Every structure is written in C-alpha cells, then in structure tokens.
Amino acid sequence: MVETAFLPAGIDVRNNVRVPMRDGVETSIDIYFPARHDGPFPVILARTPYDNMSEWVVDSAIYFAQNGYVFAAQDCRGRNDSDGRFNPWIQEYEDGYDTLEWLGSQSWCDGSIGMHGDSYVGGVQWMAAAMGSPYLKAIVPRVIGDNLHNSPHYQGGAFTLHLNATWSFRMGGRTWQLIDRFNWKRIFSKLPLRAIPGYGGKDVHFFQTWLDHPDYDDYWKAMSLKEQYERVKIPVLQIGGWYDVFAGGTMNNFVGMQQRGGSELARNHQRVVIGPWHHHTNTETHAGEVDFGKASVLDVDEIQLRWYDHWLKGKDNGVDTDPPLRIYTMGTDEWRDEHEWPLARTEFTPWYFHSRGSANSLLGDGTLSTEPPTDEPADEYVYNPAFATPTMGGTTCCNPEIVEWGSYDQRPIEYRNDVLVYTSGPLEADLEVTGPVIVKLFAATDGRDTDFTAKLVDVHPDGYARNLCDGIIRGRYRKGAEHQVLLEPGEVYEFTIDLWVTSNVFKQGHRIRVDIASANFPRFDRNLNTGNPIADDDQIRVARQTVHHDTTRMSHIVLPVIPPR
Numbered sequence: 001m002v003e004t005a006f007l008p009a010g011i012d013v014r015n016n017v018r019v020p021m022r023d024g025v026e027t028s029i030d031i032y033f034p035a036r037h038d039g040p041f042p043v044i045l046a047r048t049p050y051d052n053m054s055e056w057v058v059d060s061a062i063y064f065a066q067n068g069y070v071f072a073a074q075d076c077r078g079r080n081d082s083d084g085r086f087n088p089w090i091q092e093y094e095d096g097y098d099t100l101e102w103l104g105s106q107s108w109c110d111g112s113i114g115m116h117g118d119s120y121v122g123g124v125q126w127m128a129a130a131m132g133s134p135y136l137k138a139i140v141p142r143v144i145g146d147n148l149h150n151s152p153h154y155q156g157g158a159f160t161l162h163l164n165a166t167w168s169f170r171m172g173g174r175t176w177q178l179i180d181r182f183n184w185k186r187i188f189s190k191l192p193l194r195a196i197p198g199y200g201g202k203d204v205h206f207f208q209t210w211l212d213h214p215d216y217d218d219y220w221k222a223m224s225l226k227e228q229y230e231r232v233k234i235p236v237l238q239i240g241g242w243y244d245v246f247a248g249g250t251m252n253n254f255v256g257m258q259q260r261g262g263s264e265l266a267r268n269h270q271r272v273v274i275g276p277w278h279h280h281t282n283t284e285t286h287a288g289e290v291d292f293g294k295a296s297v298l299d300v301d302e303i304q305l306r307w308y309d310h311w312l313k314g315k316d317n318g319v320d321t322d323p324p325l326r327i328y329t330m331g332t333d334e335w336r337d338e339h340e341w342p343l344a345r346t347e348f349t350p351w352y353f354h355s356r357g358s359a360n361s362l363l364g365d366g367t368l369s370t371e372p373p374t375d376e377p378a379d380e381y382v383y384n385p386a387f388a389t390p391t392m393g394g395t396t397c398c399n400p401e402i403v404e405w406g407s408y409d410q411r412p413i414e415y416r417n418d419v420l421v422y423t424s425g426p427l428e429a430d431l432e433v434t435g436p437v438i439v440k441l442f443a444a445t446d447g448r449d450t451d452f453t454a455k456l457v458d459v460h461p462d463g464y465a466r467n468l469c470d471g472i473i474r475g476r477y478r479k480g481a482e483h484q485v486l487l488e489p490g491e492v493y494e495f496t497i498d499l500w501v502t503s504n505v506f507k508q509g510h511r512i513r514v515d516i517a518s519a520n521f522p523r524f525d526r527n528l529n530t531g532n533p534i535a536d537d538d539q540i541r542v543a544r545q546t547v548h549h550d551t552t553r554m555s556h557i558v559l560p561v562i563p564p565r
Helices: 055-066 092-104 120-129 149-153 161-171 184-189 193-199 205-212 247-260 264-268 300-313
Strands: 012-020 026-033 041-048 070-075 109-118 136-142 236-241 270-275 325-329 334-338 347-354 367-369 379-383 420-423 431-445 451-459 465-474 493-506 511-517 543-548 556-562
Touching (some): 012 092, 026 055, 026 092, 041 055, 041 092, 041 120, 055 070, 055 109, 055 300, 070 092, 092 109, 092 120, 109 120, 120 136, 136 300, 149 247, 161 193, 184 193, 236 247, 236 300, 247 264, 247 270, 247 493, 264 270, 270 300, 347 511, 367 420, 367 511, 431 451, 451 493
Parallel strands (some): 109 136, 136 236
Antiparallel strands (some): 012 026, 026 070, 325 334, 347 367, 347 556, 431 556, 451 465, 451 511, 465 493
8 A cells, every 4th residue: 555645644545456246357446545554444335437536536535534434436347447348237236246245355344334426326336235245234325216217218208318318428438528529409409319329429339228128128127226125224325406317216215215125224224315406416505597505505425424434333423313304495495304205294285277278388378276177178289399398407417518407497488389387376375395296187199199298386476487396208108117008199198297306385475387398308308299119210290289177187286285383
C-alpha cells in the first residue's frame, strides 16, 4: 500500500487489484484503507459501470475511510479497467456475489460488508443482496426502482426514449462517451427506433436487445428486483426523489420488502428518505426551475454513515428505531417522519373530469371536482405523432441539458389543442396529497393502438402551473405489461395510468389540475398509432382520441388525500 498525494494524509490505496469472477474474467477494484492500521475493518463496496475513479467514488472512499471503513470501488465487468464484455445488468447478480465473497475472505475485512451508490450502482446492490452472501449485512441503494422494465425502459409500455438513447450512446464503449456533439432533436425523431444507434454512428447491442423485448418477459423478470424480495434478508435504506425516474419503484421496494422480505430482520428494517429531488438526489436545492430552498437538502453522507455504523459496526445509535419513512412535503416545504406507505390515514378521493365537450387547451372549458359527472359530452382531440406533445420536465433522466427534469410551468404545453385540461376551482383550505396517484380514463381511439398520458399539476393563484407527477399507458398494454392486446377502433376502454407518487400541499387559493394528452416526447417514444411492432415501425398515422366523462364512464384522478391532524 502506498500513500498518495491526492488522498488525505494516512489514507492508503491499492489501485487496480485484480479480482476474478467465477468464469475467470478479472475485474478491477481500487481499495482505500483507513489511516489507522489496527484492523480488520468493515468494508463498503461500490460496483460501478461509470469509472471507479470518478469524483463521487473517490470522495465517498475518502469519507468512509476517514470514518473507519475500508472502501472498495470496483469497475463492473467490461467497463474501464475490468475485463470482459459489458452487458447491462445481466451478470451483476453473480459478479456481485463473487466480489463479496472475495472481499469477505481478506484478512483486513472483519466479515461485515455494506454496499453503496446510486442508480445503476444502487441496482447492483439489490442484485447482490438477493444472492445471499453471509458477508453482506446492509445496503443503501439510492435512486433505483423495483422493475427495470417499467423504469427505466418501458414505463406503462412506452419506450423511455430519451433515457435509453442517451444512456446507450454514453455506455456503448468501454469508457464513458461524450454525447454533447449529437443533434438530439434529430436523433429522437428518427424512425424506426431500431435505426437510432446507427443514425448516430453507434452500434449498441443492448439497445437493440431492449427493443427486442417490449413485453415484461423472462428477460426482464430475471433482472427485476420485485421478483427477488424473498431472497433479500438484510436491512435496506433507500434514498430517492419525487422527481426521480425511479420514484415509484423506490416506494414499491419499500412496500414489497416490508411484506415479502426474506427475513424478519429485513421486513422490520426497511427505510426510505425521499425529497423534492431529481436523479442526482440532494446535490441541488432546485428540481427544474423550482427552488425548494436550503432546508430541502439533507446531509446524505451522515444519514448513510449512521446506517453503516449500526449494521456493520454494531453501534447503538438509534437507527433500528428510526421511523421507516422520512419524506419532504412540497407546498409547505417541510420534512416529516411517517410509518407506512401509503399513509394509514389516507383518504383515496376521486376528482372527476367535467366539460361541455371542449376541454381542449388551457382556454377550454374543462373542470375538475369531487362531484361525479352527469350526462356530459365527451372531449375529443387529434394526436399527430409528427407534432407530438413535448416533454416539459417531470421524472426524466439523466441529461437535463438535453431534456429538462423536475418542475416547470406547464402552461406552454397546456395551450396546445391536443391537450385536455381539467382544473378545479380555488381551494377553500389547504389540501395535502401524499401517496400513489392514478388516473382512471375512459377513452377511445380510431386506430389499433395509441398512448394516453396524464399529469397532476398545482396551479398557483397567479396561474403558474407546477407539475407534480405524471404517467403514460400504451393502449396495447392496458391489460398488463406481459402481453400486447391491440385496441378495437372506436371501442371505449378503461385505462389505468400510474402517475407514481408525490407529496404536496395544495395551498388555499391554489387549484388542482389534470392534463391529458397522447404524447410526452422525447421522454417517451411516439406511438405511431398503427398497431405495428414499435421497434420497426416508421409509418405515422394521425389518431382521433375521445375521452368520456358521463354517468357510466366517469374519468377521474384518484388523489391520496391526507386529512388535517
């Protein structure tokens, strides 16, 4: 071990330690040791495809080494200094287990290992945990969900175009690729989808594989975290954000592990901290153009250290008795503790769509109330994929300079005639909405397939319309993600649109709004309305959409209302 100039005095590092996997492929690990040499020590492992010498990895290594941990930073198979071929997610179960077994057998490891990191680096923690290594005692996955099919690849059956394309272009080589030179507007518009990598001069095998598996089939189930809860037997601390692309999955993991975790220890020690953050968690006070202030930023390093100190070092610091949920409520801009999800006191309340048949745009006559509709005329609009409704913030990832993320004023979108806008009257009192949000939409189209999107918006007295959460459903997947069933033209279906989760107080005088459209592009690929296989379709068809709200087809949003204490 050699003390290096870029590390604080006393911390030692061994770079590029070769660690063999079960098939003989060697991976590269950098190992950081605490200044005092009276080990053995507990170990914290980060397995990353993004370079184990990137700034966040080295900063984490220094922080935890200074607090009495060995920190191991590994390049995933096929990335940077590790051998083999990178095939996202496929070999992370076995490679994670093999790495834990190697670390646990080292003389400087005391037999207790935790795992660390966000996004992909969070996902591999769950995968390793499912393998049951006795050395792994706790994990802290940040901004990762329960199901790689639903997020980040096929939310509601729609291909998550922006994320899949940009991530593939970045990760198509052995090292991190620059993507700022591309004309992304042209790339996102390229048809068919399968031609996108070649159009950018790329040959990305896993992008094509994702397109080959639009259904939630065995390919995705083998990697799905929600299929593995019974195999995870250790405490888990998750950290997420309301504007993160994995927001819904983070809360699904919390509930799934409480109900199905593989041990009493796991079921009783699930914890989530979730703030008004995008995918980079609490690195900024703002998500999009809304600044939530200094109080919205927590010391995540300290939160993680307390977790590791208890589960890896055995410190009696109260972690095991902390409330399981720490959530930030927007609108009142405050943190609070909760004990279950959804909250036990939730009143799931339908707010119904109304109009006189002209809810098109912000200038239309669409309204929203808790009163069920009477025999009202349906709303209609034309969806043209060539001029698709554009993305304006939301739970996007991971290049805000290409497609913005977070909260934005939605009025530029709401002035479009292909957006149905339903707005309540001014609220007479504060109304808290915390929990999962869904829309039940009774709608028809004149083709064999189409999409419907929904967005929940907080409208301020001055008209500013702040998006909270949103979702999409591809018509052919209305019966579930496992099978495609095309639509019958003109037939009215009940579509369930999952808007995931939020926590927001609509203040007195504010209004609640729901926007309905048929695209959110380029966050999602455009449904071309033909019913053809999405990956290879290049024929655009204009669709006529009808949304019903009458006594038998009551389109509505279900809000998780939290009554005042």
